[in-house]
Amino acid sequence: MIRAAAACSGGLLGRAGAALWCAATSRGFAAAGSAAAEPYKVGLIGLGRMGARMAPRLLDAGHDLVVNDSNGLAVERIREIGAQHPNGSVTVRDSPAALAATPGVGAVLTVLPDPASLTEVFTGARGLLAAPGGLRPSLFINISTVDPDTARRLAERVARAQLAPGAAPLTASGRPALLDAPATGGVAGAEGGALCFSVGAADAADIGAARPLLRVLGSHITHCGPVGAGSVAKLCNALVMSSTMVAVAEALALGKRLNLDPAVLTDVLLSGSGRSWVVEKNNPAPGVAADSPASNGYRPGQQVDQVREQLLMLIAAGERVHSPTPMAKFAEEQYRVLHDEGVGGKDFSAIYRYRYGSGCDNAEWKSGEQLFSSQIP
Amino acid sequence: MIRAAAACSGGLLGRAGAALWCAATSRGFAAAGSAAAEPYKVGLIGLGRMGARMAPRLLDAGHDLVVNDSNGLAVERIREIGAQHPNGSVTVRDSPAALAATPGVGAVLTVLPDPASLTEVFTGARGLLAAPGGLRPSLFINISTVDPDTARRLAERVARAQLAPGAAPLTASGRPALLDAPATGGVAGAEGGALCFSVGAADAADIGAARPLLRVLGSHITHCGPVGAGSVAKLCNALVMSSTMVAVAEALALGKRLNLDPAVLTDVLLSGSGRSWVVEKNNPAPGVAADSPASNGYRPGQQVDQVREQLLMLIAAGERVHSPTPMAKFAEEQYRVLHDEGVGGKDFSAIYRYRYGSGCDNAEWKSGEQLFSSQIP
Numbered sequence: 114m115i116r117a118a119a120a121c122s123g124g125l126l127g128r129a130g131a132a133l134w135c136a137a138t139s140r141g142f143a144a145a146g147s148a149a150a151e152p153y154k155v156g157l158i159g160l161g162r163m164g165a166r167m168a169p170r171l172l173d174a175g176h177d178l179v180v181n182d183s184n185g186l187a188v189e190r191i192r193e194i195g196a197q198h199p200n201g202s203v204t205v206r207d208s209p210a211a212l213a214a215t216p217g218v219g220a221v222l223t224v225l226p227d228p229a230s231l232t233e234v235f236t237g238a239r240g241l242l243a244a245p246g247g248l249r250p251s252l253f254i255n256i257s258t259v260d261p262d263t264a265r266r267l268a269e270r271v272a273r274a275q276l277a278p279g280a281a282p283l284t285a286s287g288r289p290a291l292l293d294a295p296a297t298g299g300v301a302g303a304e305g306g307a308l309c310f311s312v313g314a315a316d317a318a319d320i321g322a323a324r325p326l327l328r329v330l331g332s333h334i335t336h337c338g339p340v341g342a343g344s345v346a347k348l349c350n351a352l353v354m355s356s357t358m359v360a361v362a363e364a365l366a367l368g369k370r371l372n373l374d375p376a377v378l379t380d381v382l383l384s385g386s387g388r389s390w391v392v393e394k395n396n397p398a399p400g401v402a403a404d405s406p407a408s409n410g411y412r413p414g415q416q417v418d419q420v421r422e423q424l425l426m427l428i429a430a431g432e433r434v435h436s437p438t439p440m441a442k443f444a445e446e447q448y449r450v451l452h453d454e455g456v457g458g459k460d461f462s463a464i465y466r467y468r469y470g471s472g473c474d475n476a477e478w479k480s481g482e483q484l485f486s487s488q489i490p
Numbered sequence: 491m492i493r494a495a496a497a498c499s500g501g502l503l504g505r506a507g508a509a510l511w512c513a514a515t516s517r518g519f520a521a522a523g524s525a526a527a528e529p530y531k532v533g534l535i536g537l538g539r540m541g542a543r544m545a546p547r548l549l550d551a552g553h554d555l556v557v558n559d560s561n562g563l564a565v566e567r568i569r570e571i572g573a574q575h576p577n578g579s580v581t582v583r584d585s586p587a588a589l590a591a592t593p594g595v596g597a598v599l600t601v602l603p604d605p606a607s608l609t610e611v612f613t614g615a616r617g618l619l620a621a622p623g624g625l626r627p628s629l630f631i632n633i634s635t636v637d638p639d640t641a642r643r644l645a646e647r648v649a650r651a652q653l654a655p656g657a658a659p660l661t662a663s664g665r666p667a668l669l670d671a672p673a674t675g676g677v678a679g680a681e682g683g684a685l686c687f688s689v690g691a692a693d694a695a696d697i698g699a700a701r702p703l704l705r706v707l708g709s710h711i712t713h714c715g716p717v718g719a720g721s722v723a724k725l726c727n728a729l730v731m732s733s734t735m736v737a738v739a740e741a742l743a744l745g746k747r748l749n750l751d752p753a754v755l756t757d758v759l760l761s762g763s764g765r766s767w768v769v770e771k772n773n774p775a776p777g778v779a780a781d782s783p784a785s786n787g788y789r790p791g792q793q794v795d796q797v798r799e800q801l802l803m804l805i806a807a808g809e810r811v812h813s814p815t816p817m818a819k820f821a822e823e824q825y826r827v828l829h830d831e832g833v834g835g836k837d838f839s840a841i842y843r844y845r846y847g848s849g850c851d852n853a854e855w856k857s858g859e860q861l862f863s864s865q866i867p
Contacts, residue, residue, distance in 0.1 A: 261748065297758075297761075297762040297763050297764070298762055298763065299763070302762075309758070309761045309762035309763075311758045332761075333761035333762065335754065335757050335758050335761060336754075337750060337754050337755075337758065338749060338750060338751070338754070339749075341748075342748075342749065342750050345744075345745055345748045345750045346745065346750060346754070346755055346758045347758075349741035349742075349744060349745050349750070349755055349758075349759075349764075350741075350758055350759055350762065350763060350764040352737055352740060352741045352744075353734070353737045353738055353741050353759055353764040353766070353769070354763040354764050356733060356734070356736070356737035357730070357733070357734045357737060357764075357766060359733070359817050360729055360730045360733035360734060360817050360821075361730055363729060363814070363815060363816070363817045363818065364726035364727075364729045364730050365726075366813055366814075367722075367726060367729075367804070367807070367808050367811075367813040367815065368722055368723065368726050370811040370812070370813040371638065371718075371719075371722045371807065371811060371813075372715060372716075372719065373714055373715060373719050373722045373723060373726070374715070377712065377713075377714050377715070377719075377723070378714075378723055378726055380712050381674075381686070381688045381712050381714065381723040381724075381726075381727055382726075382727055382730055384674075384686045384709075384710035384712060385674040385675055385679075385686035385710065385727065385767065386674050386675065386676070386686075386727060386731040386767045386768070386771075386772070387674070387726075387727040387730040387731050387734075387767065388766060388767040389730070389734060389765060389766035389767070389768075390762065390763045390764065390765040390766070391763070391766075392730070394763075395763070427744070430744070430748065431744050431747075434744075434747040434748060435747070436743055436744040436747040436748075436846070437740070437743075437845070437846060438740060438744065439740070439820075439824065440736050440737050440740045440820075440824075441740065443816075443817075443820045444737075447816065447817075468814070469813070469814060
C-alpha cells in the first residue's frame, strides 16, 4: 500500500492546491470514534457506467480498491487500469461475500443499477452479509438509486450484522452501518468528480467518515436526514430534472416549428425564469450545448430507462404516503414512448427527437434527416 | 422637458457608474435613419400590475410620459407620482387615439393583460390607429404577452398606418413599426428593472431604437426573429417555467410527506441537475426563499390565471403547426385546479399549497394550518 503522502504527488493531485485537497481526500484513516487510525482499502461493487468512472478517480486519489462485478469484461478493464496505476491497486473478488471477508477493507461503495441487484449484493447467498467469519468493512455507502424502503431495509440488515473479529470499525458506533448516498450528475458527473450526493444516515457522524471518499467523487454532499432520506431526495431530483426536460424539449420543438432557432430560445430561457440545469447543461437540441448528450448522438448521460425507473419508484413512494404525483406519472408516460421505440438506452434528452419530432412523417422522423420539417405555413 | 444631462443626476441614475448607464438609457433621441435627433415623450398604455411598475422607472430615467388606462384609479396613482417627480412628467390622455395624436410622443409602450384588450387598444374606435390626423409616434413596443398571430396581425396594421405630417420617425424605415417585445420576470422583474425582453422585429435596426427604453426596464434583450418570434419565445418560456413549477411543487410536497425538509431538498436540487430559476427565485414552499411569493402569502408575482392563459395560447399555436404540446395541456390542467378553487389571482407557485396540499383533510388544506400533516406512517 502507498502512503498518503505518496498519493498526493500523483494523478489528479499533482496540481496547485494539492496539499489542501490531500487533507480532505487522502485515503481513509479510521474516523473519530474508532480505535485504529490505519489506511484502509475501499470495496467497490458495480463497475457499470457509473462505477467504472468512479474507480479511476479513487485510484488517482491513492486508494487501493477491492472490486466485484458480475460482468467479467468490466472487471478486466478495471484490473488493467489498476495494474498500471502509480497510486493505487486493484484486487478482484468473485463475490460480494469474498470482498467483505477481505482483510483491510474498511468501506464498501455499492453502485448497482436497481434495487433488486443491490438487494442481491447485500442479502444474496454470496452477498456482503454472507461474508465468512463476519464483515471486515464497517462502512457501507450505497450510491445506487433505490427506493427509500429498500435503503431502510438494507440499513437495518447491515446494522444487525457482525463485524469480523479484529476488524477496525470506521463508524462512530463501532458497528456496521449503511449510508444512503445516491448521486446526481450522471456519467459526466462521475467522470469529472462532480457528483452531488444526497445522504441519509442513522448517525450523522458516519457522514464524516464517508466524506473523504465522497469528496473524491463529488462536489456537493447534503445531509438529508435518516437512512432513506437520501433516496427520497434523489428521486425528487429525478422528477424535477426529467419533467423539466419534457417541458424544455416541448418548447424547443414548438419554437423550431414556429421558426424560432433553438439556440435563440435557449438564450431567452437562460436569461430569465426558464433557466435550469437542463437548458444549460443537458440541452436536448443537438448543437446548442457543445458537450451535451444531444450534441453527441444522445449518448448517455442518464438513460431514458433509468429515468423511467426512478419515476416509477417515486410514484410508488408517493402512493404509500398519499402524496399526489400526477407530474411523475405524466413524465413517465412521455419517456415510455421512447422505451417503446427501442431507444430506452439513449440519454433522456432524446425525448426532443423521439417524442417531439413526431409531427413529421414517420420515416423521416426515425432517420432524423428532416426532423422538424413541418414549418409554419 | 428636462435635458438628458439633468436626468442623469437624479433618481436611479444618481449612482456610481451613472455616466455609463446614462449613455445607454438617457431618454430617447431619434435613432439612426431618422432625420431629427430631439428628445421624445414616451406613451404608456396599460397601468396594471406590470405597467404601473414600469412608469416610475421611466420617470426616474428622465422620460416624460403620456399615459392611458381604462382604470381611473390606476391613472390617478401615476398622475400623482408624476406630479412630484423631479425627472419626468406625466400627462394623461383619455384614449389611445388621443395619446397617439399628442405632439412629441415618439414611442408607445403597450402593457395589456390579454390579446383582446391589446387589439382594442390598437384597432378599436378610439384606438391608436384612429389617431386624428395620423400617428405622432412611430415606434410601438408591445410588452403584453399575446399569441404570435395577434402580434403579426397588429404589426401589419401598424405598418400600413400613416404618420402625422411633421412627426419625426424613430424607425429605420421612417414608417410606423410595431416591435413584439414581451417580457419575462413578472412583477419583481418590472419593479427591479430586471425584465428580460424577447423581441421580434421586421427590421432589426428598430430594436436599436427601442433599446434605450427597454434597458430602463430590463436586463436582457434577445432578438428572436421577425415580429411574432418574441411572443413565441415568451410563451415557450412560460411553458418551461410553469411546468418546472408543477414538478418542483410535486417534489417538495412529496418530500415533505416523506419527512424531507423542503429547504434541504431545495439545497439538493440547487446543487445539481434539479437546479432552476423556479427552485432558486420562486420556490413554492413558504419560508425557503425569503423574497419569494410563497414566503409572502403567494402574492403575485405571476398569477395562476395569466400562466394558464399563456399555456392556452401556446397550445393553440402548437395546434396550428402540428407540434405536440402534451406538457402544456397537462400543466394547464393542474393550474386549472387552482382557478376552480378561486385562487387564480395568486402567484402560480401557490400550486404547492392548493394542488399538492390536497392529501390532507379538506378543511385543514384550505386553512393551511396543518398543511401536509399526513406524514409517513
